[in-house]
Amino acid sequence: MRIGVLTGGGDCPGLNAVIRAVVRKGIEAHGWEVVGFRNGWRGPMEGLTKQLGLDEVEEILTRGGTILGSSRTNPYKEEGGVDKIREVLAQHKIDALVAIGGEDTLGVAKRLTDDGIPVVGVPKTIDNDLGATDYTFGxxxxxxxxxxxxxxxxxxxxxxxxxxxxxxxxxxxxxxxxxxxxxxxxxxxxxxxxxxxxxxxxxxxxxxxxxxxxxxxxxxxxxxxxxxxxxxxxxxxxxxxxxxxxxxxxxxxxxxxxxxxxxxxxxxxxxxxxxGTPTAYDRVLATRFGLHAVDAVHDGDFGVMVALRGTDIVRVKLSEATAELKTVPEERLQEAEVFFG
Amino acid sequence: MRIGVLTGGGDCPGLNAVIRAVVRKGIEAHGWEVVGFRNGWRGPMEGLTKQLGLDEVEEILTRGGTILGSSRTNPYKEEGGVDKIREVLAQHKIDALVAIGGEDTLGVAKRLTDDGIPVVGVPKTIDNDLGATDYTFGxxxxxxxxxxxxxxxxxxxxxxxxxxxxxxxxxxxxxxxxxxxxxxxxxxxxxxxxxxxxxxxxxxxxxxxxxxxxxxxxxxxxxxxxxxxxxxxxxxxxxxxxxxxxxxxxxxxxxxxxxxxxxxxxxxxxxxxxxGTPTAYDRVLATRFGLHAVDAVHDGDFGVMVALRGTDIVRVKLSEATAELKTVPEERLQEAEVFFG
Amino acid sequence: MRIGVLTGGGDCPGLNAVIRAVVRKGIEAHGWEVVGFRNGWRGPMEGLTKQLGLDEVEEILTRGGTILGSSRTNPYKEEGGVDKIREVLAQHKIDALVAIGGEDTLGVAKRLTDDGIPVVGVPKTIDNDLGATDYTFGxxxxxxxxxxxxxxxxxxxxxxxxxxxxxxxxxxxxxxxxxxxxxxxxxxxxxxxxxxxxxxxxxxxxxxxxxxxxxxxxxxxxxxxxxxxxxxxxxxxxxxxxxxxxxxxxxxxxxxxxxxxxxxxxxxxxxxxxxGTPTAYDRVLATRFGLHAVDAVHDGDFGVMVALRGTDIVRVKLSEATAELKTVPEERLQEAEVFFG
Amino acid sequence: MRIGVLTGGGDCPGLNAVIRAVVRKGIEAHGWEVVGFRNGWRGPMEGLTKQLGLDEVEEILTRGGTILGSSRTNPYKEEGGVDKIREVLAQHKIDALVAIGGEDTLGVAKRLTDDGIPVVGVPKTIDNDLGATDYTFGxxxxxxxxxxxxxxxxxxxxxxxxxxxxxxxxxxxxxxxxxxxxxxxxxxxxxxxxxxxxxxxxxxxxxxxxxxxxxxxxxxxxxxxxxxxxxxxxxxxxxxxxxxxxxxxxxxxxxxxxxxxxxxxxxxxxxxxxxGTPTAYDRVLATRFGLHAVDAVHDGDFGVMVALRGTDIVRVKLSEATAELKTVPEERLQEAEVFFG
Missing domain, CATH: 3.40.50.460 (Phosphofructokinase domain)
Structure with missing residues (x-):
């Protein structure tokens, strides 16, 4: 089996930790091959790949940024974008994708799954504003x-x-x-x-x-x-x-x-x-997200996103995942007010 | 109303953040007076107090250790220990206690509540091994x-x-x-x-x-x-x-x-x-624990401990809180093994 | 003997380390009393003092800012400013001053010494642009x-x-x-x-x-x-x-x-x-500056500033100290250019 | 021209910064080729090399350890060790060596220069006990x-x-x-x-x-x-x-x-x-040491070591450099004693 992985949207400490976990578990637990796609959705559209073996992810856990690069490209806003992805995946014999990104990236992941391209999502938002997960790394x-x-x-x-x-x-x-x-x-x-x-x-x-x-x-x-x-x-x-x-x-x-x-x-x-380098908390969360994304691929459970609930990593439908912005509730603001002045 | 606060057991970054939150909320939200007891349960046994106003807690959020000192004293193991506490509390007109500590401290808190002395607990264990809360500060x-x-x-x-x-x-x-x-x-x-x-x-x-x-x-x-x-x-x-x-x-x-x-x-x-100084994560958690401990006191809800569940602070019975050691489950160990070697 | 100490100008990590060293050496080595003046030269003009014993400086080594406060007040630009300082010093029986500050503060220190008020300077500039010292703390x-x-x-x-x-x-x-x-x-x-x-x-x-x-x-x-x-x-x-x-x-x-x-x-x-907290390097330098400033006072060597030359702390005349801005020499810029592009 | 570079002895943050500076200046300022020898003196004895271009040193400034590896091998203690070095250097057409290390490494560097193999030394000791330089990186x-x-x-x-x-x-x-x-x-x-x-x-x-x-x-x-x-x-x-x-x-x-x-x-x-990652101070010092070591090679000035004096980088004879251990002088100890107790 061969899977692809990509990172989209703005920078966020922990992206490399997810990539490392996906590669490590894909190879060591399942014997898969893992192909990195560069620069967000542009990668699988234009066939920009980077082979990802154990050595490529050896020293990236502590590093900020993403070794795959990123972009805000949306294949649904480009002429024939989705067909290009289909072709590139066929050509590289990719069976499934792990897409790490925010609302936009996950929105594309959902539509692609609907269109028959199997994707598992990993949520990424520095702002922590995705409703379906307690916290996001970064x-x-x-x-x-x-x-x-x-x-x-x-x-x-x-x-x-x-x-x-x-x-x-x-x-x-x-x-x-x-x-x-x-x-x-x-x-x-x-x-x-x-x-x-x-x-x-x-x-x-x-x-x-x-x-x-x-x-x-x-x-x-x-x-x-x-x-x-x-x-x-x-x-x-x-x-x-x-x-x-x-x-x-x-x-x-x-x-x-x-x-x-x-x-x-x-x-x-x-x-x-x-x-820059992620905190220990974010490294652990990002690593666990990566491991569980591979589990979802292994189970053939596509169109989902991994999420944190309490201390557990769970899966939620991508459709629910991006449905609502998670804002700070009124009671959390009131809680803080005793410190004002 | 006057409440007392104390810290027991081993050191743990975030103790001062709890103390500050208790003092701040007690004074600013409820107009209470807050008395610190020094050196764990030794404080309320021997009447070792420290007045805690806004100024006393002004600069302690970022500091490690505890401004109240700590000890491993157990009033149930000392001749007449509980009676001494009763006397000291009466003498200082203390209506309730907030006790911050681990298994031992909370065990005493439970027994004191059973014996008619109203206590609310705040869990503290650097090892994160208390079953009733997702995480503990430190x-x-x-x-x-x-x-x-x-x-x-x-x-x-x-x-x-x-x-x-x-x-x-x-x-x-x-x-x-x-x-x-x-x-x-x-x-x-x-x-x-x-x-x-x-x-x-x-x-x-x-x-x-x-x-x-x-x-x-x-x-x-x-x-x-x-x-x-x-x-x-x-x-x-x-x-x-x-x-x-x-x-x-x-x-x-x-x-x-x-x-x-x-x-x-x-x-x-x-x-x-x-x-040393707690991480941002621990400062937030410790602060929220302190705020919610005051809420419990305000509600007259004694014999409980504050706890983290997901992103919420809840209350659990002290009897349940210390019932079981929370060890690392087998699946979390297996999860990590793909990184070995 | 009683000495005064003050801090002037912009903030600079290490100010508290100097104050601590001055107090500690003044008291422990010489048995002096040390009086802090608040808010730069405004302190000795208006008699704003803060007693400085061992306890007052116990926990300040690691803290940024200055416990004495600062200002940009210049007594030579205020009506009768110097006379006010003379009066305040007489009133508090201050024998000498240690003034910690940059070009402006040290310029005043020089003029005051010329006018018969004994001052020793400690250089402070975050920009490292004082010619008479290899480095300044901060x-x-x-x-x-x-x-x-x-x-x-x-x-x-x-x-x-x-x-x-x-x-x-x-x-x-x-x-x-x-x-x-x-x-x-x-x-x-x-x-x-x-x-x-x-x-x-x-x-x-x-x-x-x-x-x-x-x-x-x-x-x-x-x-x-x-x-x-x-x-x-x-x-x-x-x-x-x-x-x-x-x-x-x-x-x-x-x-x-x-x-x-x-x-x-x-x-x-x-x-x-x-x-914020100074680096270890700045804490050591600031501490040594403070210790040697006290030596200068003890030697009755006024109108000087302590300075770093290699690994030694030396004294230089305040007149020379502020004579020239130390800018980056051309060869240091050329040295760096191999890294460009 | 082709030069070799190696690191010997115990670990010390800043080794990679020296290597980077040597490579960068060798290539960008002089158009040289730079060859890394692996594992201390073992490298030039056994021909263990690593090509060092701009890309190889692109991301190493912030990293602890040494990308060349290290050892405590001494060619003068191995049968025919020096002859092996001579052969390997001839074979790789190396005109000069930059040796980064402590007393032992620099002692070998001195003897090799005496024996006709041109070496420039860069001092490295975490303990700061080399007499010929104010400070060493690490x-x-x-x-x-x-x-x-x-x-x-x-x-x-x-x-x-x-x-x-x-x-x-x-x-x-x-x-x-x-x-x-x-x-x-x-x-x-x-x-x-x-x-x-x-x-x-x-x-x-x-x-x-x-x-x-x-x-x-x-x-x-x-x-x-x-x-x-x-x-x-x-x-x-x-x-x-x-x-x-x-x-x-x-x-x-x-x-x-x-x-x-x-x-x-x-x-x-x-x-x-x-x-781990060197402090900013050590990165600057190590970088300057590397740049000046290349200057010495360029000047044909061998048998010397770069050293810090005040704010200047100078050259000292290797024979003097390792002559004496720099211990803490009595007056620096007395200076500190006012803080005791």
Whole structure:
């Protein structure tokens, strides 16, 4: 038997750990051959392959990124894309695919399975916003990095009696903000799930200054003040005529400075959150996902995705897997509020 | 209302995060007063207290250890111990206790509740061997530290063509060995749950050398060769006449050297695994445990322990909580074996 | 004898280590009393003090920031500032001051000594741009943090076939860019000491892409393209009518994207470089600086600054200490160029 | 021109950074070819080579160990060893060698140069005990790792009111103990350069307990109590009839426990100190050493070793380089003593 494996979408620590587990279990447990496809769905469309033996995956467990490369290519948006995949798989005698990726990649995986190409999915989202799994690998690493940054920034803020706004990843879900904010001892946490009142943030900030400590505000990149993007950028439009997004950290730092008369700075953590060596937690989760994806292939159970439920790895239908965005529930936000101010 | 909080048993990163959450929620959400008792159950027996206000817990989230100190004192093993606790609590007008600790501490918490002293428990075991909760704080930090050590040791082993045996914590359960072994890319993982065959370990080791890589063996301190302690120390007895325990790492390194003719070294990670700043994961878990322990007190729900189930914090009866040791199930060990050799 | 100690200027990991060493040596070796002045020169002007005994410095070695707070106050720019200092010192019976700070703080220290107030200086600059000392504490920590970020960013850049521009601190000197660039394996390093040719940067970038690797460009915040600030911001002026500075990283990423047709991103590391726990190197250097500052006070050797020369701590006149900015010499830049592209 | 490069002796973070710099500068600046010899001097004796182009060194900067492998082989101790080297070099048309190693490797390098084989040395010793250079790469990494361990261990010791003895590397020189002890806030530092009084250590330990803190003792593996090895192991002899060495940490912990009546534990850090990714400091130093070694080859300046003096890389005769062991001078020990107790 020969299986193919590919990685799609944005970078996420743990991708290589999944690849290694798939290769290792495919070869050692089942005697299969494993072929890597390069650059997401572009690989099986254009026949970009990389042979994956034990030696190729020997030293990749600890490495960030993906040795297969990635892309955002969607075969359903390219002329004859699916037929090309069918041809390439036939030509390389591939019996099944393991596709590691986020909503888009898994969406394609579902349609391909429906169209007769057997695929097993492995979920990947740094934002932890896939509903069908308790956690996804990469998330713990992102939270770890943001928390380390908060640990570093706190002492500077204290020494200089400053408010500090730290913008972390999270366009639609505030998981990274919530968890790094809790772990880093943030005094305010702002997430996309709930528009924030600048007055309330200012109040918490002042309360903190009164206690003679420096306020640290963690804000997800997708968080919005009440009134939304119109308020954030005074309705400024981007090149496509949409109200401009982003920059909430810098905007908020300026608002706080103006309204409190205190020094205030913004730090945008950016890409550093999604690169580099995965945490031990993410290595274990990614490894187990890879092992169980091979089990699913072995069982001929296609159109499914592996998922974490408690401490177990289970399988869920790809159709359910991407049905809904998992956002931070209201009670988790309220739980955190005793730390504000 | 006034509540007391104490920490018992061995060190565990995250204890301070629990204390902080209890204090913060007690004061900010309920307007309670919080009194810390020092040095485990010795505190409420002898009236060793420490006032805990917001300032006292301001900078402790990131710190290892416990600001309350710890001990292994058991009031049920001391003459009039429980009566002393009753008196001290009355004297300080304490309405309820939050007790953070492992099997022993929680066992006392259960008996005290039965004896009319209201206690809520927070589980703490670096070994992750409590059956009633998916994970305990401290475990992720221990795995993180052991994994970092494995990352460092691997390159040296490779450069010197050596076998390396790394002994990690885990007297009765192999969770730290299993998770750090998976995360650190170990070539053999040995746990207390299953006696190991030295021949099999030697075979895996040689297979690895044949592939021109250095073998890394992770062994829990409580793992045993087939034949048990008698084999390990040739039946040598300790001062109490028991067969001597411990030292399996060094013993195994010598066995491997002798049987393979290859250089082989042992590293015993020791106490470094249970100290220092907690990982982000453990800070979040410990913080949530603390918050929910206060909820239980607020609800008058005593004799329970907070626990993690999936992503939820739930309450379980203390009687169930400590009923059974959670060991690594056979299927998790088999899952890991594709990485051996 | 009673001495005062203060910290001035921007944050820098190691300040607390200096304070601890001063207190510890003052008390343990000489039996002095040590008084901390808060918030830089504002402290001795306004009598803001903090008693510093052994307990106060017990746990600060590992902490970033400064327990004394800081400011940019200059007594020579405030009405009667120096007289106020004289009065406060007399009132608190302070015999001498240890002033920890950068160019500005040390400049004040020099003038105060000339004006009869005995001061010993301890140099502090995260940028390592003080000519009289081989290294200053804080610099190694900043390089360490920037290097960790480069390690993380590289794998993402590789996986996505992107150019990555990383902006690090360094307004006037490129030491952080040079050292973190060398340590992080940058493919181009741009510093304030030498205006860069965008054409050359693009050439190196393309050479790197041709070798199938992702180009990483490290740029100091003060680096300038040929033509200077006029080119950088098209001559755009700030509120004071000066050509706008800053933002070279984002600008360069956009130029590269446009000229190469490749994806290109900028990351600005910002304040995270100057906070948090110091590296072991910086803790040792800061500690030795503190110890030798006390020696200078003990010897009655004022108007000097402690400095590192090779492995020795020496004293240099404050007048010489701040005479010249230490920039990266041309040969160090040429040395690095074999790694470009 | 073709040059060879090899690594000898024990592991040391930064070896790969030197190799990379030699290859990169040899190829990019001079158009040379670079051949790696495997496993120390065994490589040029037995013709074990590895071609080193730009791709081979692309990803090694951050990796511990050495991609060339190492050994302790000495051609002057093997029948016809030097002639074999001469033949292999002739056969591979090697014009000069860069030898990276410690005292033994550099001693061979010196004799080979005397015997007409042109060699340039790069000093490597984790212990920092080579007299001719201010620092060697690997040392900063070892100190960093030991300091991180001390940071972790302190909080546990405090929580449990224990004395903690941490044994670090350093058979003949106490540099790692001194620097990690200073950086980690040790309360006693014991080095091979000065036999220690157990009474004095106990006194400092008790002083620390009286202040309500936990004592941390850092001891180099080669440190000895007054009376020497006879005292340490009661004159116990090893298999060769020599008084047994090693184990000073465990011995001291037991002595302290017995003499103070307090709990006391030993942690032996071991190999973890010499493996894994180098610190930024070591990467820069190792890289500069490699670049300057190529300069020496280019200048035809053989029989020399590169060395750090202040911030400059200089060349010193190999004959001087290994003449004397650089131990910790008395004044550096006295400097540290204000922190004891």
């Amino acid at each position: 998330f713990d690493t992102a939270v770890h990095i943001a928390t380390e940054a908060l640990d570093r920034l706190r002492t500077t803020a204290e020494s200089h009696h400053r408010a500090l706004v730290v913008e972390v990843m999270g366009r639609h879900a505030g998981w990274i903000a919530l968890h790094s904010g809790l772990a880093g001892g943030a005094n305010v946490i702002l997430v996309p799930e709930r528009q924030f009142s600048v007055e309330k943030v200012v109040e918490w900030t002042l309360k903190r200054f009164e206690r003679q400590y420096a306020p640290i505000i963690v804000v997800a990149e997708g968080a919005m003040p009440e009134g939304g993007a119109e308020v954030l950028h005074n309705g400024e439009k981007d090149a496509f005529g949409h109200v401009r997004l982003g920059g909430v950290g810098q905007w908020l730092a300026e608002e706080i400075a103006e309204r409190t008369g205190k020094e205030s700075r913004a730090v945008v953590l950016g890409h550093v959150q999604r690169g | 475990f992720d930090t221990a795995v993180h530290i052991a994994t970092e050590a494995l990352d460092r040791l691997r390159t040296t082993a490779e450069s010197h063509h050596r076998a390396l045996v790394v002994e990690v914590m885990g007297r009765h359960a192999g969770w730290i060995a299993l998770h750090s072994g998976l995360a650190g890319g170990a070539n053999v993982i040995l746990v207390p749950e299953r006696q190991f065959s030295v021949e099999k370990v030697v075979e895996w080791t040689l297979k690895r050398f044949e592939r021109q890589y250095a073998p890394i063996i992770v062994v829990a301190e409580g793992a045993m060769p087939e034949g048990g302690a008698e084999v390990l120390h040739n039946g040598e007895k300790d001062a109490f006449g028991h067969v001597r325990l411990g030292g399996v790492g060094q013993w195994l390194a010598e066995e491997i050297a002798e049987r393979t003719g290859k250089e082989s070294r042992a590293v015993v990670l020791g106490h470094v695994q249970r100290g | 610099f190694d920590t900043a390089v360490h943090i920037a290097t960790e970020a480069l390690d993380r960013l590289r794998t993402t850049a590789e996986s996505h076939h992107r150019a990555l521009v990383v902006e690090v601190m360094g307004r006037h000197a490129g030491w952080i860019a040079l050292h973190s660039g060398l340590a992080g394996g940058a493919n181009v390093i741009l510093v304030p000491e030498r205006q860069f040719s965008v054409e050359k940067v693009v050439e190196w970038t393309l050479k790197r892409f041709e070798r199938q690797y992702a180009p990483i460009i490290v740029v100091a915040e003060g680096a300038m393209p040929e033509g200077g600030a006029e080119v950088l911001h098209n001559g755009e002026k700030d509120a004071f009518g000066h050509v706008r500075l800053g933002g070279v990283g984002q600008w360069l990423a956009e130029e590269i994207a446009e000229r190469t047709g490749k994806e290109s991103r900028a990351v600005v590391l910002g304040h995270v470089q100057r906070g | 040392f900063d990494t070892a100190v960093h790792i030991a300091t991180e361990a001390l940071d972790r261990l302190r909080t546990t010791a405090e929580s449990h009111h224990r004395a903690l003895v941490v044994e670090v590397m350093g058979r003949h020189a106490g540099w790692i103990a001194l620097h990690s002890g200073l950086a980690g806030g040790a309360n006693v530092i014991l080095v091979p350069e000065r036999q220690f009084s157990v009474e004095k250590v106990v006194e400092w330990t008790l002083k620390r307990f009286e202040r309500q803190y936990a004592p941390i003792i850092v001891v180099a593996e080669g440190a000895m109590p007054e009376g020497g090895a006879e005292v340490l192991h009661n004159g116990e002899k090893d298999a060769f009839g020599h008084v047994r060495l090693g184990g000073v940490g465990q011995w001291l912990a037991e002595e302290i426990a017995e003499r103070t009546g307090k709990e006391s534990r030993a942690v032996v850090l071991g190999h973890v100190q010499r493996g």
